[in-house]
Amino acid sequence: MLKTTTVGSFPKSEELKSARAKVRRGQMDRAHLRSLEEQATRDWIRIQEEIGLDILVDGEQYRGDMATYFAEHLEGFTISSLVRSYGNRYYRKPIAVEAIRWTRPITVEWFTFAQKLTQKPVKGMLTGPYTMMDWSFDENYPNRRAFCLDLARAIHEEVKALEAAGAKFIQIDEPAVSTRVEEVELAIEAMKICTKGVRVQTGTHICYGDFEKVYPKILNLAVDQIDLEFTNSNFALLGLIRKVPFTKEVGFGVVDVHSHRVETVEEIKQSIRRGLELFEPSKLYVDPDCGLKTRLKEEAIAKLINMVAAVREVRKELGAQTVRS
Numbered sequence: 001m002l003k004t005t006t007v008g009s010f011p012k013s014e015e016l017k018s019a020r021a022k023v024r025r026g027q028m029d030r031a032h033l034r035s036l037e038e039q040a041t042r043d044w045i046r047i048q049e050e051i052g053l054d055i056l057v058d059g060e061q062y063r064g065d066m067a068t069y070f071a072e073h074l075e076g077f078t079i080s081s082l083v084r085s086y087g088n089r090y091y092r093k094p095i096a097v098e099a100i101r102w103t104r105p106i107t108v109e110w111f112t113f114a115q116k117l118t119q120k121p122v123k124g125m126l127t128g129p130y131t132m133m134d135w136s137f138d139e140n141y142p143n144r145r146a147f148c149l150d151l152a153r154a155i156h157e158e159v160k161a162l163e164a165a166g167a168k169f170i171q172i173d174e175p176a177v178s179t180r181v182e183e184v185e186l187a188i189e190a191m192k193i194c195t196k197g198v199r200v201q202t203g204t205h206i207c208y209g210d211f212e213k214v215y216p217k218i219l220n221l222a223v224d225q226i227d228l229e230f231t232n233s234n235f236a237l238l239g240l241i242r243k244v245p246f247t248k249e250v251g252f253g254v255v256d257v258h259s260h261r262v263e264t265v266e267e268i269k270q271s272i273r274r275g276l277e278l279f280e281p282s283k284l285y286v287d288p289d290c291g292l293k294t295r296l297k298e299e300a301i302a303k304l305i306n307m308v309a310a311v312r313e314v315r316k317e318l319g320a321q322t323v324r325s
């Protein structure tokens with residue numbers, strides 16, 4: 001009960017970031033970058049084991065933007081020059097110029113690399129079709145639905161490839177789902193295609209947006225688990241879930257990824273106890289609100305150490321209660 005995990009990304013070192021830039025400028029060969037990415041992945045697997053997390057991630061040391069990374073590996077996309085978004089952040093946006101097609105595995109090699117380093121399960125980590133569509137330009141499709149459903153079929157191929165490679169848990173992130181209320185049904189239709197016939201555990205991560213407008217509709221997403229940021233909203237989501245019960249496993253964010261401050265063990269225990277008022281311990285997975293890539297490495301580690309310590313103490317309390325009753 002109360003399994004611990006993380007949402008997906010970990011901070012990258014300055015060395016790795018500058019290496020990526022050098023490769024783009026033609027000042028470093030890809031093989032050198034690859035060896036740095038592999039070393040960073042090894043480091044993050046070891047760190048997660050030392051912290052004592054139950055379900056690990058590869059840390060996404062080899063990815064840039066979560067939509068662009070997948071677009072670079074699918075047929076039918078080209079990548080724009082730098083586009084400005086979110087204030088002063090710049091990124092390269094995917095452009096669909098032909099029908100989107102999956103022709104080869106995208107994440108399987110990195111999944112396998114990470115899984116070989118540990119006995120613990122490593123999550124397969126994908127970006128969902130709705131978010132891929134919403135974060136891309138489209139110069140090919142007649143409408144957003146056609147674009148989104150083609151992406152869903154492509155991602156379904158990747159899900160099957162990860163399952164065949166031994167992934168026990170596949171997370172298909174859909175952060176954009178809560179940003180356009182009028183398209184929730186489309187996101188649901190697309191997710192159904194992604195996970196069709198899949199036997200392993202599946203989940204999705206949703207963040208930003210107007211959660212109150214898409215809940216409880218998102219409970220129709222065809223996954224076993226929905227992961228949400230609870231801490232950043234000061235647990236306002238619990239009020240909604242109190243009115244309409246959650247019918248899936250929950251990924252329960254107890255660590256704010258936008259704050260430098262490291263939550264104390266006692267604070268995190270309080271947060272978990274609030275969650276336990278509404279969720280069974282076997283269906284409550286404890287994790288940070290979102291990916292930790294924006295934090296300093298030391299902050300990310302300190303937050304996770306306290307998170308795992310808090311979970312261990314709450315598990316003990318729950319065990320004691322079971323013995324008494």
Ligand SMILES: [Zn+2]
Nearest residue numbers: 175207290291
């Ligand atoms: Zn997120």
